[in-house]
Amino acid sequence: MVGDSPVDISSSYYAIDGDTLGNNVEIIGKKPRVSFVIPAFNSERTLDECLSSIANQDYPDIEIIVVDNGSTDHTVEIAKKYTQNIYFDNGKLGSVRQTGIEHATGEIVGSFDSDNYFPYNNWLLNSIKYFNYSSDIGTVWPKNIAPPNRPLFMKMYLNFSNLLLEDRIKRKRGIVGGGCALFLKKAIDDVGGIDRDVHWGEDFNLANKLKDKGYKLVYVKDPIYHDTDMGLSMKKFVKKQILGANAFTKDNFQSTSLSIKEIFHEQVIIGTIGMVRGIIIEKDISWLLFPFLLFIRLIIYGLTFSKKLLRVWSI
Secondary structure, eight states, rough: OOOOOOOOOEEEESEEGGGGGOOOOOOOOSOEEEEEEEOOOEOOTTHHHHHHHHHHHSSEEEEEEESSSSSSSSHHHHHTTTTTOOOOOOOOOOHHHHHHHHHOOEEEEEEETTTTEEETTTTTHHHHHGGGTTTTTEEEEEEEOOOOOOOHHHHHHHHHHHHHHHHHHTOOOOOSSSSSSEEEEHHHTTTOOOOOOOTTTTHHHHHHHHHHOOOEEEEEEEEEEEEEEGGGGGHHHHHHHHHHHHHHHHTGGGGTTTOOHHHHHHIIIIIHHHHHHHTTTSSGGGGGHHHHHHHHHHHHHHHHHHHHHHHHHOO
């Protein structure tokens, strides 16, 4: 699949903005099989649209794999409309994803969430070409945006996430791109896959392994939709922030390859600048909700980290 690289992608940093590579690479030879691996847990709200958008891709060789994590709704029935490759794993998210990956027969693995949709039928064809830049490319990672007509909080949440991730790529720091992306299957196998005992942060787990092994990532701004429930329910948003705080403060954010000072700078300084630019220049009123997101995160992460320090001091 991989031909000679038309540009020099050598860099001390592993993540590359796809805009810098140009659009002159075409698919070389036979288009490789792509195995889409979709973990699902009570995903009936989004799974049909997710799988439909995959099945409707204008691409000749697609495999759909769904790994159910113990759903009690109609998730499995929906999955059966699109594939016979349905597996069951009641473990942590890292285990669920790895189960799907191990059953994948494609040269490329599309590891996405059950609330991801592809906005048009040529998305896969247009994105997979980036693997042809170099045999070192292990990941093609797309921007995630809110689907049309979703709540403003969802739009702001994803815009803020993109702001931080694109800043990391621009400034060549931190870890990005371990989830909701296309991966070279042999690269995943080369690093031993995702650790099955990881739940929150399994994307960082894979991204770190690929980076340490020398694989590179191409970030493409041709977006996919992410219909995250964190934008629909404040209760779910707060619950997931608590899960994230417990996971990331456990190792002092080492899985992100960022210091606590850098994390704070991202959330407060970069976020505030993004809010001002978003409201004044982009006329995006969703950014008016950013102070609420920042307040919730500062409270949850601050309390979680304080509790950790108290436990350490009491020993």
